[in-house]
Amino acid sequence: MIEYHCPVCDMESRHADIVVTHCGISYHCCCVQCRDNFSAHPVPYVTMTTAEKDASSWVKRRKIRMQHTPTSSEYSALSSALEPLMGIRSVDVSNRYVRIVYHVLQIRFKQIEAALAEQPCALSSSYFSRIHRSWIVYMEDNEMDALSRVDRACCNKPPVQH
Ligand SMILES: [Zn+2]
Numbered sequence: 001m002i003e004y005h006c007p008v009c010d011m012e013s014r015h016a017d018i019v020v021t022h023c024g025i026s027y028h029c030c031c032v033q034c035r036d037n038f039s040a041h042p043v044p045y046v047t048m049t050t051a052e053k054d055a056s057s058w059v060k061r062r063k064i065r066m067q068h069t070p071t072s073s074e075y076s077a078l079s080s081a082l083e084p085l086m087g088i089r090s091v092d093v094s095n096r097y098v099r100i101v102y103h104v105l106q107i108r109f110k111q112i113e114a115a116l117a118e119q120p121c122a123l124s125s126s127y128f129s130r131i132h133r134s135w136i137v138y139m140e141d142n143e144m145d146a147l148s149r150v151d152r153a154c155c156n157k158p159p160v161q162h
Helices: 032-040 042-047 072-082 109-117 127-147
Strands: 019-022 025-028 059-065 088-094 097-103
Touching: 019 032, 019 042, 025 042, 032 042, 042 127, 059 109, 059 127, 072 088, 072 109, 097 109, 109 127
Parallel strands: none
Antiparallel strands: 019 025, 059 097, 088 097
């Protein structure tokens, strides 16, 4: 059986059907989540080395406020929804907060937020909490957009003449 190399998580994949094309090259991803993240920002995944993708600066730690302290069954539902997702390193609950450690090149906060939104224990709807979550999404989008511009000219890197 042919094994493919997922450009997002660097795992071997046997899914011949989860394919995305960038600049005429086909990349086989291990799962739909990796494919979606690759499609949104292909450049970082094709330009970074495995060591660069593994850098600890991509590991994010977030403390997310819930509407109430999750009961033990809500907590186990929440961790079994999040932990299998690619890129999740750990999920812990203390009082009303869920602490999540994840690899941002493999999973974005907006994907975590979408998974949390399906949980019986709701995310906090307070104004501050909503602003906090939007800010994380905004920062991550900016970070990925900046990584996607590595080949573009900037003030100290003039455009290459062809
Ligand atoms: Zn993958």
